[in-house]
Amino acid sequence: MKFLTTNFVQCAVKSCHSSLTSFPLQYEECQLVQQEQDYNPEFIVHMLERLDWNAIVQVAKDLGNESLPANKPEDLDPIMEDSQAVLRDLHTLLVETQIVEGKMVCKNCGHIYYIKNSIPNFLLPPHLAN
Amino acid sequence: MSRPEELAPPEVFYNDTESFKYTSSTRVQHIQAKMTLRALELLNLEPDTPHFILDLGCGSGLSGEILTEEGYNWVGLDISPSMLATGLDRDVEGDLFLADLGNGVPFRAGTFDAAISISAIQWLCNADTAGVDPKKRLLTFFNTLYASLKRGGKFVAQFYPMNDSQTESIMGAAKVAGFGGGLVIDDPESKRHKKYYLVLTAGMSDRQI
Numbered sequence: 001m002k003f004l005t006t007n008f009v010q011c012a013v014k015s016c017h018s019s020l021t022s023f024p025l026q027y028e029e030c031q032l033v034q035q036e037q038d039y040n041p042e043f044i045v046h047m048l049e050r051l052d053w054n055a056i057v058q059v060a061k062d063l064g065n066e067s068l069p070a071n072k073p074e075d076l077d078p079i080m081e082d083s084q085a086v087l088r089d090l091h092t093l094l095v096e097t098q099i100v101e102g103k104m105v106c107k108n109c110g111h112i113y114y115i116k117n118s119i120p121n122f123l124l125p126p127h128l129a130n
Numbered sequence: 131m132s133r134p135e136e137l138a139p140p141e142v143f144y145n146d147t148e149s150f151k152y153t154s155s156t157r158v159q160h161i162q163a164k165m166t167l168r169a170l171e172l173l174n175l176e177p178d179t180p181h182f183i184l185d186l187g188c189g190s191g192l193s194g195e196i197l198t199e200e201g202y203n204w205v206g207l208d209i210s211p212s213m214l215a216t217g218l219d220r221d222v223e224g225d226l227f228l229a230d231l232g233n234g235v236p237f238r239a240g241t242f243d244a245a246i247s248i249s250a251i252q253w254l255c256n257a258d259t260a261g262v263d264p265k266k267r268l269l270t271f272f273n274t275l276y277a278s279l280k281r282g283g284k285f286v287a288q289f290y291p292m293n294d295s296q297t298e299s300i301m302g303a304a305k306v307a308g309f310g311g312g313l314v315i316d317d318p319e320s321k322r323h324k325k326y327y328l329v330l331t332a333g334m335s336d337r338q339i
């Protein structure tokens with residue numbers, strides 16, 4: 001699962017959607033790989049406006065990276081030379097950083113979602129099924 | 131031949147052998163590709179701009195590979211671990227999730243630009259185990275899908291309804307969730323080639339279609 005996806009996936013339990021603590025999920029015991037992907041700065045810019053930057057910083061911290069800026073990068077333009085360094089960094093973080101093994105924990109209901117072979121398991125046990 | 135939906139739940143039906151047979155059959159690949167391209171045509175996305183797309187019932191990623199070829203980024207959900215494992219072996223570009231569509235789409239509001247589904251949502255009409263309420267599952271699916279799409283985002287689903295009442299329950303649940311749109315039937319005169327596409331929009335779009 002790409003780092004990018006951590007900014008969108010949420011606990012599947014219905015009652016957690018209205019909880020302020022449930023998002024983002026908390027990442028534990030994660031194994032990461034860097035996997036080279038085609039650089040698509042237009043896609044990064046497209047996704048940037050819908051990113052929850054606080055959640056990006058939080059999840060990066062869970063995964064051991066405390067070096068992200070506190071504020072979302074702004075005014076990036078795929079065709080501008082001076083945007084390239086930041087866009088490249090975002091590409092490396094969001095698209096090329098992948099979680100292959102680990103746990104995602106909901107801070108509201110405590111349910112643990114396991115990631116195995118890069119695939120998060122979102123099947124709910126019967127007592128949590130919506 | 132009986133319909134797979136009548137034999138067993140999807141995660142049982144698409145076991146390792148079936149997943150492999152399904153994915154490696156050139157006939158299946160051809161039909162899947164054709165339906166995916168048709169679904170994209172019905173989505174009518176703005177050309178030459180990036181899109182983040184959800185593929186519901188992505189299986190081994192046959193439709194996902196077409197999304198990648200078309201330049202889209204995607205996330206796929208499927209209930210069959212074997213199908214997803216086949217997808218991993220094929221090195222698909224999208225993120226794969228093991229999930230039951232009837233329990234909802236686990237993404238926050240406004241995540242996706244659009245969603246597609248090829249040959250999957252008729253499974254939601256099944257009641258495979260006691261206590262399973264297809265009506266509730268359909269509604270949970272459409273409600274959470276609606277939320278996960280950006281306003282004006284479209285959802286196109288090719289599906290195989292067993293009868294008219296299945297089509298009605300699917301469309302009814304979509305409407306209750308807030309979707310607008312309807313049904314497109316390709317080759318309606320041909321029993322063999324007739325295909326059903328649900329074409330829905332989540333709320334108002336900024337863009338004229």
Ligand SMILES: [Zn+2]
Pocket residue numbers: 011012013016022106107108109110111
């Ligand atoms: Zn939860």
